[in-house]
Amino acid sequence: MKLVIFAGPPTCGKTTVIRQVLKRMAARQIKAAYLKIDVLYADDDTIIAKEFGIPVKKIYSGELCPDHCNVVVLDEAVEWADSCGAGYLFVETAGLCLRCSPYVENSLGIVVLEATSGMNLPRKIGPMLTLADISVITKIDLISQAEREVFRYRVLESAKKITVVESNALYGIGIDPIVKQILKTPDIEFPMFLRGNPPVGTCTICVGKKEIGAKHHFGVLRTLDEDLVYVGE
Amino acid sequence: MEVHKISVFGGYGKDGSAEKVNEFSLEVGDIISIVGPTGCGKTTLINDIELFANENTPSGRRVTINDEPVPEDFIFDPSNHPIALISQHTNFLSDLPVEEFLTIHATVRGATDVASIIEETLNFANELTGEPIMKDIAMTELSGGQTRSLLIADAVVIGNSPIILLDEIENAGIHRTKALELLKRYKKIFVFVTHDPCIALMSDFRIVMKNGAMQSLIVTRPEERKVAGKMKQIDDMMLDFRTIIRSGEELTESIFNENFKVLTF
Numbered sequence: 001m002k003l004v005i006f007a008g009p010p011t012c013g014k015t016t017v018i019r020q021v022l023k024r025m026a027a028r029q030i031k032a033a034y035l036k037i038d039v040l041y042a043d044d045d046t047i048i049a050k051e052f053g054i055p056v057k058k059i060y061s062g063e064l065c066p067d068h069c070n071v072v073v074l075d076e077a078v079e080w081a082d083s084c085g086a087g088y089l090f091v092e093t094a095g096l097c098l099r100c101s102p103y104v105e106n107s108l109g110i111v112v113l114e115a116t117s118g119m120n121l122p123r124k125i126g127p128m129l130t131l132a133d134i135s136v137i138t139k140i141d142l143i144s145q146a147e148r149e150v151f152r153y154r155v156l157e158s159a160k161k162i163t164v165v166e167s168n169a170l171y172g173i174g175i176d177p178i179v180k181q182i183l184k185t186p187d188i189e190f191p192m193f194l195r196g197n198p199p200v201g202t203c204t205i206c207v208g209k210k211e212i213g214a215k216h217h218f219g220v221l222r223t224l225d226e227d228l229v230y231v232g233e
Numbered sequence: 234m235e236v237h238k239i240s241v242f243g244g245y246g247k248d249g250s251a252e253k254v255n256e257f258s259l260e261v262g263d264i265i266s267i268v269g270p271t272g273c274g275k276t277t278l279i280n281d282i283e284l285f286a287n288e289n290t291p292s293g294r295r296v297t298i299n300d301e302p303v304p305e306d307f308i309f310d311p312s313n314h315p316i317a318l319i320s321q322h323t324n325f326l327s328d329l330p331v332e333e334f335l336t337i338h339a340t341v342r343g344a345t346d347v348a349s350i351i352e353e354t355l356n357f358a359n360e361l362t363g364e365p366i367m368k369d370i371a372m373t374e375l376s377g378g379q380t381r382s383l384l385i386a387d388a389v390v391i392g393n394s395p396i397i398l399l400d401e402i403e404n405a406g407i408h409r410t411k412a413l414e415l416l417k418r419y420k421k422i423f424v425f426v427t428h429d430p431c432i433a434l435m436s437d438f439r440i441v442m443k444n445g446a447m448q449s450l451i452v453t454r455p456e457e458r459k460v461a462g463k464m465k466q467i468d469d470m471m472l473d474f475r476t477i478i479r480s481g482e483e484l485t486e487s488i489f490n491e492n493f494k495v496l497t498f
Contacts, residue, residue, distance in 0.1 A: 116326055118326060118327070119327055119337075141320060141322060141323070142322055142323070142326075143323065143324060143325070144319075144323055144325050144384055144387070145314075145317045145318070145319075145323075145324055145384075145387070145388055145392055145394070146325075146334070146338040146384075146388075146391070146392065147325065147326060147327055148339055148388050149338065149341055149342070149392075150337055150338060153341045167279075169293075171280070171290075172290075172291075173280075173284055173290070174284075176289055219300065229436065
């Protein structure tokens with residue numbers, strides 16, 4: 001089983017890129033399964049099932065963050081894809097806080113970023129970009145050549161070894177190099193491990209404490225002026 | 234790698250039949266136009282060029298540089314990319330001040346004398362616009378015409394792209410024959426997608442598009458060049474009228490007749 005994980009901010013064009021990739025996979029008669037992890041709403045699974053007739057699954061992460069959800073379900077998802085007879089599992093996830101990264105060792109990590117989100121975006125997002133193998137930049141036709149160059153430069157400044165692919169996915173432009181990389185992806189190994197370290201410590205906010213202010217929390221904290229401190233046993 | 238020639242090999246039109254123009258080449262210094270009614274595939278053609286189509290776009294066209302297939306780093310690295318495409322949708326999204334933004338771009342491009350290259354870029358842009366562009370205004374505050382002018386100036390001067398594709402610049406309210414004259418000073422390949430007869434006839438040749446296919450290639454003969462000269466006079470006259478109206482004056486019959494008399498044909 002080969003695992004390809006697509007991450008990126010909402011509305012950046014992940015699904016459009018995936019559909020173009022699936023089109024090319026179908027032309028090569030390669031069967032992929034598709035798992036969508038979103039927070040509250042998604043209908044891409046039904047659209048993809050209808051268009052390509054491949055096995056699809058959708059999970060709403062709800063109270064969990066999508067990356068967290070990805071970690072706890074991925075092993076079963078790989079089994080599911082295997083039982084469907086698919087050689088590839090495509091996972092589309094909307095990692096939200098950008099402190100985690102969904103990529104697994106031996107998978108292919110693809111981060112989709114839209115060129116229109118501003119030249120500073122590559123500097124703002126962390127491991128979702130820095131731990132990815134490919135950065136697909138979408139909507140390139142909407143911004144100036146100059147900003148494209150600066151955007152790309154800043155992607156490479158954050159993630160030096162990443163492969164940058166510029167794409168106008170609506171027209172299927174720039175998709176071939178992504179497919180090429182997907183076909184070169186090695187098989188996944190078990191047990192699977194996250195590629196990066198998740199954020200430090202147990203977060204009291206994640207476990208449900210709603211009070212505002214550091215004095216109500218423990219673990220790794222900070223105040224407005226002080227850097228990180230540890231409070232607890 | 235120095236670009237001196239780009240060639241386009243024909244593919245198929247919307248109905249699947251082979252294009253009548255099966256090849257054309259452009260060399261440094263060439264100015265050409267792509268003409269045809271809206272929806273005929275003009276923009277698709279320049280998109281194919283920009284992408285270095287290799288039978289992998291819907292048209293099935295193929296593009297080579299210096300008679301060779303296009304190297305991969307050309308395609309993936311926009312600062313090595315020899316083509317700047319300025320489309321009708323292209324915009325600046327950055328709200329940085331003009332000077333700061335140009336500084337970033339020039340630095341990314343490895344310019345040595347940033348201040349003078351910015352000066353040259355702004356001078357170029359300001360020759361095309363009505364109101365000059367101020368250095369400390371935010372990019373997003375520029376008008377449509379100023380934006381287009383700066384896009385062109387940035388691509389020509391800072392980007393120094395050897396091939397520049399301009400999609401319907403006549404819609405931007407910039408001085409287009411002036412633009413053409415300015416652009417001719419730079420040794421580059423210019424491709425205009427245009428509905429403007431002046432631009433079309435001032436080009437070395439034009440590609441006529443129909444139903445998604447390159448229908449014919451028409452070289453501008455001396456007779457058409459003569460017509461272009463006359464048309465430019467009419468165009469300049471219209472621009473004078475525009476200036477009069479823009480500056481709040483009235484366009485009287487005597488001014489109109491005065492201008493008309495100047496025409497030499």
